[in-house]
Amino acid sequence: MSDIHPLAILIAACARGISGVQVTWVGCRPEEQQRIYFANHTSHLDFVVLWSALPPGVRSRTHPVAARDYWQGGVRAYLAKAVFRAVFVDRAAHSEQTGKESSFAAAHKVIDDLSAALGESDSLIIFPEGTRGSGEGVGPFRSGIYHLARKHPEVDLVPAYLENLSRILPKGELLPVPLLSRLTFGEPMRIHPAEAKEDFLARARTALESLRRKGQ
Amino acid sequence: MLSPNLIVRLRNPQLLWLFGGILGLLVIASVTGALLGRILRGDAARATIDNLNSRIRAWWIMSAIFALTMVVGQVGSLFLFALMSLLALREYITLTPTHRADHRTLLWTFFVVTPVQYYLIGIGWYGLFAILIPVAVFVLIPTHIALRGDTEHFLERAAEIQFGIMICVYCLSYAPALLMLKIPGFEGKSPQLLLFVVLIAQMSDVLKYTWGKLIGRHKIVPGVSPNKTWEGFVGGVLSATAIGAALWRFTPFGPWPAAGLSLVIALLGAAGGLVMSAIKRDAHVKDFGSLIEGHGGMLDRIDSICFAAPVFFHIVRYYYVP
Numbered sequence: 331m332s333d334i335h336p337l338a339i340l341i342a343a344c345a346r347g348i349s350g351v352q353v354t355w356v357g358c359r360p361e362e363q364q365r366i367y368f369a370n371h372t373s374h375l376d377f378v379v380l381w382s383a384l385p386p387g388v389r390s391r392t393h394p395v396a397a398r399d400y401w402q403g404g405v406r407a408y409l410a411k412a413v414f415r416a417v418f419v420d421r422a423a424h425s426e427q428t429g430k431e432s433s434f435a436a437a438h439k440v441i442d443d444l445s446a447a448l449g450e451s452d453s454l455i456i457f458p459e460g461t462r463g464s465g466e467g468v469g470p471f472r473s474g475i476y477h478l479a480r481k482h483p484e485v486d487l488v489p490a491y492l493e494n495l496s497r498i499l500p501k502g503e504l505l506p507v508p509l510l511s512r513l514t515f516g517e518p519m520r521i522h523p524a525e526a527k528e529d530f531l532a533r534a535r536t537a538l539e540s541l542r543r544k545g546q
Numbered sequence: 547m548l549s550p551n552l553i554v555r556l557r558n559p560q561l562l563w564l565f566g567g568i569l570g571l572l573v574i575a576s577v578t579g580a581l582l583g584r585i586l587r588g589d590a591a592r593a594t595i596d597n598l599n600s601r602i603r604a605w606w607i608m609s610a611i612f613a614l615t616m617v618v619g620q621v622g623s624l625f626l627f628a629l630m631s632l633l634a635l636r637e638y639i640t641l642t643p644t645h646r647a648d649h650r651t652l653l654w655t656f657f658v659v660t661p662v663q664y665y666l667i668g669i670g671w672y673g674l675f676a677i678l679i680p681v682a683v684f685v686l687i688p689t690h691i692a693l694r695g696d697t698e699h700f701l702e703r704a705a706e707i708q709f710g711i712m713i714c715v716y717c718l719s720y721a722p723a724l725l726m727l728k729i730p731g732f733e734g735k736s737p738q739l740l741l742f743v744v745l746i747a748q749m750s751d752v753l754k755y756t757w758g759k760l761i762g763r764h765k766i767v768p769g770v771s772p773n774k775t776w777e778g779f780v781g782g783v784l785s786a787t788a789i790g791a792a793l794w795r796f797t798p799f800g801p802w803p804a805a806g807l808s809l810v811i812a813l814l815g816a817a818g819g820l821v822m823s824a825i826k827r828d829a830h831v832k833d834f835g836s837l838i839e840g841h842g843g844m845l846d847r848i849d850s851i852c853f854a855a856p857v858f859f860h861i862v863r864y865y866y867v868p
Binding site: 348494497500503505507508509510 | 636637639640644646649652653656657867
């Protein structure tokens with residue numbers, strides 16, 4: 331059981347304060363269990379707010395999945411790697427456009443890296459959209475989460491919906507406006523044996539979208 | 547300009563009596579509420595008692611904070627109210643549909659306009675603090691938004707942000723601004739004025755609620771707020787006026803002016819509550835945020851003060867400050 335970096339605790343406390351986040355566990359309880367949390371992505375605050383809502387025992391063993399091309403160099407790399415213990419993935423490797431051998435190998439490597447990070451008892455936080463969206467609804471899911479679920483069918487996949495964080499710290503802005511936000515954890519799901527990729531991704535996406543509060 | 551020293555403040559017998567009286571009432575209320583909470587059965591009665599008990603809890607917190615500001619003086623009060631403004635603004639802006647393009651404007655609102663407004667009160671610059679937001683900020687906000695280029699719902703966004711700053715910052719700031727009024731014969735006692743306004747506003751709130759529960763029958767605006775009744779309104783306003791009149795010795799006014807000002811506070815408090823209810827209804831929310839336990843949010847607690855404080859300030863300043 332590894333210790334949490336003190337900067338992580340500070341950043342998490344600040345993020346909680348700025349975002350005034352109201353956390354609701356609808357479909358499950360905050361247990362110290364190995365899980366893959368998947369969430370919608372609209373702001374840099376997403377990971378920190380989600381991470382800070384997890385029980386303390388889980389936090390030290392929960393890794394964000396970060397895009398290597400963005401989180402490299404100097405402060406960013408330090409924050410991602412040393413402070414929050416991210417697992418890096420190559421975003422381009424996931425691409426379905428290229429059908430070359432090298433791209434398949436790279437995609438396999440991504441899944442292997444994620445698997446290794448999961449290990450026996452660690453958890454992951456994934457943003458299946460692959461990039462920050464505008465905040466209106468959930469974008470299409472990349473296939474990484476499907477391959478990961480296929481490899482680890484016994485691990486619970488917990489949807490987590492984040493609301494309003496894109497208004498607090500939008501893409502491209504440096505300073506946050508302190509508004510109120512919401513985080514809702516839903517029912518855990520698992521991949522069905524021999525479930526097709528498109529079906530699974532659609533099911534996961536629906537599970538996430540259904541957590542959005544009605545009328546807001 | 548700045549507050550008198552601590553010893554003088556704490557030796558002020560009137561303030562201690564008033565505050566002591568309030569604490570005594572709170573103790574009685576808490577005990578009564580706790581007892582009734584155990585005895586009463588039935589959903590309606592339980593709901594009423596729960597509401598009253600959560601109000602009492604919030605009043606204990608407010609009293610503790612007020613006592614703290616008595617110790618730290620005017621500067622402390624300004625910090626406290628500035629914080630309340632920011633929390634209220636946070637709830638308000640969360641509800642209003644602002645665009646990505648309004649982000650920088652909102653940053654200015656939270657981190658520049660609010661501290662500057664309270665700073666101006668602190669240094670006693672009445673001329674600027676009274677016009678900064680309604681004049682300068684009023685023209686600058688739409689200009690800043692227009693410069694960002696997003697004109698979709700332009701007028702709504704500009705108007706909503708300005709309205710929010712007016713209610714959450716400008717109007718609320720008039721409460722600690724009472725501490726800067728120099729009333730002859732009342733030197734060093736201005737905390738009592740602030741306590742008077744907050745007390746009468748809160749009392750008229752809870753008395754309207756109580757009278758409404760006891761004898762309320764005819765709803766005022768069922769579409770906006772189903773709990774407001776004419777009987778509750780009249781009962782609450784009249785009893786709050788009576789209480790304010792009875793407390794005239796703690797104010798620089800005679801009994802009749804004290805009654806008149808209490809009436810103004812109670813009426814405006816009702817107006818503030820009504821307007822915030824209408825805003826909430828429009829946004830399909832029951833309560834703003836969840837900041838003060840059991841109560842709804844900061845805006846729910848200060849809506850009556852926001853409307854009452856500015857008018858009270860100006861009336862007192864016009865008649866009692868030479």
